Structures are given as structure tokens and as C-alpha cells.
Amino acid sequence: MRALLISRDSHLYSEIASQGAARVPPLHLAATRSSMRDALDRPETEIPQLVIVDASDIEPSEAGLLERLGRQYPSAHLMLLTDHHQPELLINAMRAGVREVLQLPLVHRAFHESMDRISAAAGVSAMRDGKVLAFIACKGGSGATFISTNFGYALATLAGKKVLLIDLHGQFGDAALYVSDQKPGMTLSDVCAQIARVDAPFLASCLVHVTEGFGVLAAADDPAQAKEARPEHIDTILRVARQHYDYVLLDVGRQIDAVSLRALDGTDTIYPVLQLALPDIRDARRLLDIFRSLGYVLDHIRLIVNRYEKGGKLRLQDLHAALGCEVVHTFPNDYVAVTDSVNQGVPVLQLSRSSAAARSLAEMVELVTALPVQESRGLFERLFGRADTDY
Numbered sequence: 001m002r003a004l005l006i007s008r009d010s011h012l013y014s015e016i017a018s019q020g021a022a023r024v025p026p027l028h029l030a031a032t033r034s035s036m037r038d039a040l041d042r043p044e045t046e047i048p049q050l051v052i053v054d055a056s057d058i059e060p061s062e063a064g065l066l067e068r069l070g071r072q073y074p075s076a077h078l079m080l081l082t083d084h085h086q087p088e089l090l091i092n093a094m095r096a097g098v099r100e101v102l103q104l105p106l107v108h109r110a111f112h113e114s115m116d117r118i119s120a121a122a123g124v125s126a127m128r129d130g131k132v133l134a135f136i137a138c139k140g141g142s143g144a145t146f147i148s149t150n151f152g153y154a155l156a157t158l159a160g161k162k163v164l165l166i167d168l169h170g171q172f173g174d175a176a177l178y179v180s181d182q183k184p185g186m187t188l189s190d191v192c193a194q195i196a197r198v199d200a201p202f203l204a205s206c207l208v209h210v211t212e213g214f215g216v217l218a219a220a221d222d223p224a225q226a227k228e229a230r231p232e233h234i235d236t237i238l239r240v241a242r243q244h245y246d247y248v249l250l251d252v253g254r255q256i257d258a259v260s261l262r263a264l265d266g267t268d269t270i271y272p273v274l275q276l277a278l279p280d281i282r283d284a285r286r287l288l289d290i291f292r293s294l295g296y297v298l299d300h301i302r303l304i305v306n307r308y309e310k311g312g313k314l315r316l317q318d319l320h321a322a323l324g325c326e327v328v329h330t331f332p333n334d335y336v337a338v339t340d341s342v343n344q345g346v347p348v349l350q351l352s353r354s355s356a357a358a359r360s361l362a363e364m365v366e367l368v369t370a371l372p373v374q375e376s377r378g379l380f381e382r383l384f385g386r387a388d389t390d391y
């Protein structure tokens with residue numbers, strides 16, 4: 001959304017610019033004017049959708065200019081920011097059609113609520129309807145963390161999606177380290193401890209930002225803190241996350257507890273990750289039995305076989321027969337590329353673009369986003385830099 005800010009206050013400008021940038025879709029301060037008179041004298045050629053007027057140093061005699069400003073941009077929404085009680089100004093504001101009046105200093109929550117109302121009235125849909133995908137390891141070391149973190153990066157960079165990954169491990173969560181060298185400033189338990197503050201900008205401020213479109217909410221690094229997370233907190237976080245991200249990925253690990261169950265309740269697809277070996281299949285069966293006993297319908301459960309090598313004794317059909325679930329994707333065993341990536345904390349797509357693991361991630365992006373062939377070709381071209389790639 002394009003906005004014009006009328007203010008002399010450079011701090012206010014930076015504050016609104018940064019709060020605006022964190023919104024979905026972003027609020028863009030396209031132009032500024034120092035006063036209402038300046039704004040009337042120098043009209044914007046490209047009409048703003050929103051005009052924000054800082055009224056803190058408006059003289060009473062200037063109050064009437066608001067109405068003229070309203071007539072100059074009849075299609076724009078007007079927001080008035082005031083730092084003291086100015087009855088004359090408020091009357092003029094009502095005549096000018098101002099519906100949003102906020103107190104200075106700016107209370108960020110009030111600003112975002114006001115922006116939500118303006119966006120809704122302007123028909124700018126601020127809300128996404130994100131999908132929640134859970135990755136659950138059938139056995140320790142199955143590859144759920146590697147796949148979920150690297151798939152998040154692939155969704156963001158190859159398909160331009162906005163992606164959030166939440167590490168739900170109560171203990172030893174390490175998802176952020178698989179794709180970043182930043183130390184998480186905040187974790188899931190910090191977010192839960194301040195659950196009343198959770199909105200999109202707050203959530204964004206708690207993430208390890210791997211790329212512009214991909215953030216990771218790290219797990220608590222102390223098991224005592226992990227107790228902070230309660231099932232109803234997860235509901236709130238997922239509700240906000242769905243509205244502001246295209247995909248919310250959950251690295252569930254192996255533990256089935258109240259928190260992970262609540263998270264799985266709100267999930268669109270559950271991906272148990274396993275390797276094609278008997279111990280993994282046994283554990284996968286146990287996991288599916290738990291789901292059945294909890295009344296989950298298994299049709300939104302899709303198996304991912306990791307470190308798959310063709311020609312092994314066990315075949316994918318055997319797995320399907322044993323577990324009664326569809327295998328949606330297989331990841332190749334790519335020891336060198338994956339180990340390098342995991343050890344360096346750099347996504348495999350970034351580190352080894354032409355590796356088998358990277359290709360497999362790109363295929364999974366196509367599968368999940370169901371990109372049309374045309375676009376998906378572009379995706380492969382972007383990844384491998386050739387138009388003639390034949391897959």
C-alpha cells in the first residue's frame with residue numbers, strides 16, 4: 001500500500017517506515033511533505049492510498065487545511081496522529097472524513113490495528129491463508145530437520161513463498177543451525193511467555209531470518225524453558241502465522257506431547273520422514289497407530305522416504321503395503337552435499353545447487369506448490385541455469 005506522510009519528524013518517519021515494512025503486504029511510504037500546506041502545494045502525481053498526517057505541530061488556523069487535503073485525494077484513507085487534545089482539529093478531521101486518529105507517541109499495536117482496518121476497507125487483503133505442513137521423524141536421524149529446514153529455504157527462494165519454520169523440539173532443537181549461523185535471539189518459549197503480544201511484526205522480530213522470505217523460530221535451548229509452551233499458545237501462534245505466511249513448516253521431531261499434538265491438529269499435511277529400513281518402518285507403524293488411536297484421518301498423511309537408493313531389498317511398494325500410506329516423495333542419499341550443508345549451516349541449495357539433494361528439493365517444491373509446468377520450468381532454470389534441463 002502506498003502512503004504519503006505529512007510530518008517534519010524524521011524519527012516518526014523511520015518508525016512508521018519500519019513498522020510498515022513489516023506488514024503484509026508492506027506499507028510503503030512513497031512520499032513525504034513537511035506540512036499540510038506543502039502537501040497541498042505539491043500534490044503527488046501517483047495518488048496515495050493512505051495519507052498520514054502528523055498533527056503534533058499544526059496551528060489551530062491550519063486545521064481547515066485537512067478538509068482541503070481530503071478533497072485533494074478523495075480516494076485516499078486519512079490517518080491523523082496527534083500528541084495532545086485538539087478539539088478544533090478533531091472536528092475538522094471528521095469533516096474531512098478521517099476515520100483513524102492515533103495518539104503520539106505511536107503505540108505499535110494500535111497502529112497495526114488501524115492499518116488492518118484501512119487495508120480491509122481498501123480491499124487490500126492483508127491476510128494470507130497459509131498452509132501448515134508438519135515434518136515428523138519416525139526415528140532419530142531420519143532427516144526430518146534437514147528436509148524441513150532446506151525445504152523451507154527452497155520454497156522461499158525457488159517459488160517466492162513467504163515461509164516460517166517453527167522448531168517444536170522441547171529439547172535439543174537445532175533447526176536454525178541447519179540453515180544459519182545466527183544465534184537465535186528469541187525462541188518459541190520467549191514467544192509463548194509473551195503470548196499476548198503475538199502479532200505478525202512481533203513474530204517476525206523473534207525469527208532467525210535465513211533469507212528475506214524464510215524465517216525460523218528456534219526451539220527453547222533450555223528444557224526448563226520449554227515448559228513455557230502450552231497447547232493454547234500454539235493455537236495463537238499458528239493462527240497469526242497462517243495469516244501472514246504462505247507456508248508454516250513444523251519440525252516436530254519425535255516427541256508426541258500435548259504441544260505437538262495440538263500443532264498437528266491444525267496441520268494441513270503431516271509428513272512422517274523415514275528411511276527404507278525395518279527399524280524405521282516399525283517406528284513409522286507405531287506413529288501411524290498413535291495417529292489412528294487419536295482419531296486422525298490418515299488421508300492427510302504423506303510419507304517421505306529419505307536417503308532412498310533404488311534397487312534395495314525393500315521397495316517403495318512394500319512400504320505402501322506395510323503402512324497403508326502414500327509415499328509422496330523420495331530424497332536421494334547424498335552424503336557429501338548434505339553433510340557439507342549441515343556442518344556449515346548453509347542450505348544445500350545455496351551450497352551445492354546442482355547436487356541430487358538440491359534437485360530433489362526443487363521437485364518437492366513443485367509437488368507441494370503444484371506450480372504449472374510453465375512456471376516450474378522457470379524454477380529449474382533458475383536453479384540450474386539452463387533451459388534444456390531434462391528431468
Ligand SMILES: Nc1ncnc2c1ncn2[C@@H]1O[C@H](COP(=O)(O)OP(=O)(O)O)[C@@H](O)[C@H]1O
Nearest residue numbers: 137140141142143144145146332333334335338
Ligand atoms: N538425504 C540425505 N543424504 C545424506 N545424509 C542425510 C540425508 N538426510 C539427512 N542426512 C544426514 O542425517 C543426519 C540426521 O538428519 P536430521 O535431519 O538431523 O534427522 P532428524 O531431524 O530426523 O533427527 C544429518 O546430520 C544429515 O547429515
Ligand SMILES: [Mg+2]
Nearest residue numbers: 137144145253
Ligand atoms: Mg531433528
